[in-house]
Amino acid sequence: MKLIVASRSGWIENLTVLCRWQSTLCNRVALPFGDTLLTARLTMTHRQPLTIQKPDFTDDVAGLIYGYCFHSGAEPRPLTAQQACQAWQQQQGEGFIWLHVNLSHAASARWLKNNFAVDEDFFDEIQHGSHSTRIERQNDALMAVLNDVIFDARENSEQxxxxxxxxxxxxxxxxxxxPVRLIERLNDKLDELVLHSSTELxxxxxxxxxxxxxxxxxxxxxxxxxxxxxxxSHHIKSNRSELGRLRRMLLRFQRLLAPEPAALFRLINRPPGWLDRQVVQDLRQFTEEFTxxxxxxxxxxxxxxxxxEEIASRQxxxxxxxxxxxxxxxVLALPINIIAGFFGMNVGGVPLANxxxxxxxxxxxVTLFTCIAAWLTLRRRDKL
Incomplete structure (x- = not known):
């Protein structure tokens, strides 16, 4: 009987070594031995790192950065891509949904068009339209273009x-x-705002x-x-170059940030039917303040x-x-040069030679001629 147990123990050891040689990751080998179980936990020599998957992988696929659902009297509720689609399908006219997407993802435009019925004209405007600030009516919706710039007077701000x-x-x-700082600031203070409609946002x-x-x-x-x-001061030249750079920068910012008045006035005069009158009044006030x-x-x-111009005139x-x-x-050196030239001619008959x-x-x-030339020059300057 002891011989049988010893042979069975040797067989178990050989089988355990064989399993380790096969390098099976986290595999448990259960071997029966009487009324007990011999468990051999085998671990690979080189373990592969485990990748942690996001709870909602569709956020990366759809390019969704921020998603919120707003309801009156409640805090904004964050949404994933799947939750945003479900909330839009279940929406019954109360509250609104805000989606902020990254257009660098190729599938973001298709995701918005398929799930939220965003107009094709909106994406055409993104691809081929102007980047100047404006707000206008697009079919039965509103389309706005905003710009975020970085101002630095010490260097050209092209960002x-x-x-x-x-x-x-x-x-x-x-x-x-x-990335747009307008959205980041809005996201930071979203809990402090009280927004009841999409137009308020x-x-x-x-x-x-x-x-x-x-x-x-x-x-x-x-x-x-x-x-x-x-x-x-004595830094007129540097001041002039700095002013020129600052003026060009401000003209560029004016072109980017100033809203187009024609499109804004058309929207105020002919707003969509779903647009509240208070929002139209707010747009009028915004136009006046921006002016x-x-x-x-x-x-x-x-x-x-x-x-x-003042610096140029001083220069x-x-x-x-x-x-x-x-x-x-x-002019003062002219008489000296003329007389020196005459007396330097190595010829006969030079006056005062003897x-x-x-x-x-x-x-x-020479002094007399120089004084006369200086008097004439200064007199002419006083007349001018």
């Missing part, structure tokens, strides 16, 4: 991001290629656009004030132009003064 918004009753879709983004332009005008005013204080900011920007640009005056000084020096006081007389003669 800007465009945000496209499609809005209708119960749904707001915002799309971008590059759109109006809030328009106000944020106006705030961006106000900050740019305020910062540019500070830079212009500093340049104006340094205008009397004030644009006037400030235009006034600042005109102020920069006047400073450039011209300094150049004229330098040129006049060189002219005076040339006079013992010839040098003194020649110096007095």
């Amino acid at each position: 800007n991001a465009t945000l496209w918004i499609w809005c209708r009753a119960g749904l707001v879709v915002s799309a971008r290629f590059k 759109l109006t809030h983004l328009l106000v944020e656009q106006e705030t961006v332009l106000e900050q740019i005008v305020r910062q540019a005013n500070q830079v212009v004030d500093q340049i104006e204080e340094r205008l009397l 004030v900011v644009l006037n400030d920007l235009i006034g600042l640009t005109e102020r920069i132009r006047l400073l450039q 011209m005056e300094q150049s004229n003064r330098t040129l006049f000084t060189l002219t005076v020096i040339t 006079n013992p006081h010839g040098f003194i007389l020649l110096v007095l003669l």
